[in-house]
Amino acid sequence: MAPNWFKYASPASFYPLAGRLVPWFGAAAALLTVLGLYLGFFVAPTDYKQGEAYRIIFIHVPAAWMSMFIYLVMAFYAGLGLVFNTRLSAFMARSLAPTGALFTFIALWTGALWGKPMWGAWWVWDARLTSELILLFLYLGYMSLQAAIEDPRRAARASGLLALIGAVNVPIIYFSVQWWNTLHQGASISMSQGSTMAATMLTAMLVMTLAFWMYTIAVVLTRVRCEILERERHSEWVAEIAAREAR
Amino acid sequence: MGATGLLSGTRYVLARDLTLAGRRVTDVLTTLFFFVIVVSLFPLGVGPEAGTLRAIAPGILWVAALLATMLSLGRLFTADHLDGTLEQMLLSPQPLSLIVLGKVAAHWLVTGAPLVLMSPLLGLQFGLSGAPLGVLMLTLLLGTPVLSLIGAMGAALTLGLRGGGALISLLVLPLYVPVLIFGAGAVEAVASGLEADAHLSLLGALLVLALCFGPWVTAAALRISLE
Numbered sequence: 001m002a003p004n005w006f007k008y009a010s011p012a013s014f015y016p017l018a019g020r021l022v023p024w025f026g027a028a029a030a031l032l033t034v035l036g037l038y039l040g041f042f043v044a045p046t047d048y049k050q051g052e053a054y055r056i057i058f059i060h061v062p063a064a065w066m067s068m069f070i071y072l073v074m075a076f077y078a079g080l081g082l083v084f085n086t087r088l089s090a091f092m093a094r095s096l097a098p099t100g101a102l103f104t105f106i107a108l109w110t111g112a113l114w115g116k117p118m119w120g121a122w123w124v125w126d127a128r129l130t131s132e133l134i135l136l137f138l139y140l141g142y143m144s145l146q147a148a149i150e151d152p153r154r155a156a157r158a159s160g161l162l163a164l165i166g167a168v169n170v171p172i173i174y175f176s177v178q179w180w181n182t183l184h185q186g187a188s189i190s191m192s193q194g195s196t197m198a199a200t201m202l203t204a205m206l207v208m209t210l211a212f213w214m215y216t217i218a219v220v221l222t223r224v225r226c227e228i229l230e231r232e233r234h235s236e237w238v239a240e241i242a243a244r245e246a247r
Numbered sequence: 248m249g250a251t252g253l254l255s256g257t258r259y260v261l262a263r264d265l266t267l268a269g270r271r272v273t274d275v276l277t278t279l280f281f282f283v284i285v286v287s288l289f290p291l292g293v294g295p296e297a298g299t300l301r302a303i304a305p306g307i308l309w310v311a312a313l314l315a316t317m318l319s320l321g322r323l324f325t326a327d328h329l330d331g332t333l334e335q336m337l338l339s340p341q342p343l344s345l346i347v348l349g350k351v352a353a354h355w356l357v358t359g360a361p362l363v364l365m366s367p368l369l370g371l372q373f374g375l376s377g378a379p380l381g382v383l384m385l386t387l388l389l390g391t392p393v394l395s396l397i398g399a400m401g402a403a404l405t406l407g408l409r410g411g412g413a414l415i416s417l418l419v420l421p422l423y424v425p426v427l428i429f430g431a432g433a434v435e436a437v438a439s440g441l442e443a444d445a446h447l448s449l450l451g452a453l454l455v456l457a458l459c460f461g462p463w464v465t466a467a468a469l470r471i472s473l474e
Contacts, residue, residue, distance in 0.1 A: 140417060154471060157471040
């Protein structure tokens with residue numbers, strides 16, 4: 001018998017499931033972070049060109065990947081919410097945004113820290129840095145629109161539409177910024193000079209990406225649980241939980 | 248005017264919005280003056296050196312056009328929303344996206360087109376002349392409709408919200424980035440003796456894309472905002 005996936009589209013049955021899953025993802029995130037940082041900081045060899053400073057990439061690159069990936073996941077849930085009118089999808093989209101913005105900010109911040117010793121400048125109008133900055137603006141716009149609308153239903157639908165518009169625009173923006181960059185600065189330093197990377201470096205980076213992924217899931221599920229409680233506070237099953245907790 | 252044609256709603260809304268704009272000419276002029284003033288402030292800030300000004304002219308004119316368009320977006324739906332006309336438009340048997348198309352076209356004729364006509368004069372002030380000046384006009388002609396079309400989505404999403412003006416800039420300005428890049432890039436390419444064909448083609452592609460999907464998305468946003 002096929003499992004009934006739609007069962008968990010209902011907030012009442014998703015709430016306990018999320019509660020059971022959060023500790024597992026949280027523990028996985030902690031373990032993988034320790035492992036990834038150990039591999040990155042102690043096992044991976046020193047880069048002969050960039051010295052020790054290159055080790056920022058073990059945070060920077062996974063954060064940048066996650067920032068873009070989370071936007072797409074957010075747009076996917078927003079689309080689901082708009083098409084099937086499931087409230088849980090809207091909760092998911094809404095809960096993903098702060099984490100996505102956080103990773104975008106981390107990517108920019110660590111990029112600046114890396115840029116200072118490598119390029120001699122905190123900020124260079126490099127194509128990737130610039131598109132990452134615009135991605136941060138898109139996240140901020142999404143969250144501001146959500147915060148500005150009082151009616152939760154309209155907030156979910158309007159910001160969902162905005163997320164979809166943004167998702168269509170992200171590739172256009174990315175390629176136009178790349179085009180702009182190649183025209184303006186002929187001899188800029190490329191971040192991907194050598195794609196020949198030691199195997200341990202790649203492993204550490206992938207482990208860190210996985211760690212960030214687990215962290216995102218744990219945090220987003222926690223946030224969705226809070227959201228569900230807040231929206232469903234007048235329903236019976238939430239009252240039962242509250243009574244059980246109070247005991 | 249055929250009463251049943253697919254575009255009759257578009258035509259009607261276009262004519263209506265133009266008539267309304269004609270009765271309030273100051274609104275139209277405010278946007279244009281804003282454009283002129285913002286552009287004129289830059290030499291005061293940057294300094295009067297001709298070489299620098301010529302180099303930054305395309306960027307300044309384009310950014311000013313972006314800001315001027317954005318400033319006028321509030322007018323697009325607000326008045327109709329307040330007096331209930333917009334709800335009647337939602338109820339009408341005409342497709343809402345085509346009605347939106349009429350409104351956006353009127354918005355462009357009232358705000359975008361004057362900017363296009365004014366731009367050569369401002370370009371001359373910055374020392375642009377000849378081919379770059381012509382390309383500047385051409386890029387604005389292709390690009391400002393895209394600004395109106397994208398802006399309409401933002402205006403529809405923020406309809407009736409507190410602090411809509413600042414919010415709309417946050418939503419819309421990041422989406423304007425490609426238009427800015429190709430618009431200003433074309434002028435710079437011609438000014439430095441290169442071909443601008445690729446830039447212009449891409450601007451045209453953006454316009455086609457925005458024309459196809461913009462009114463449709465805006466109509467969906469209006470339905471969400473008014474439900």
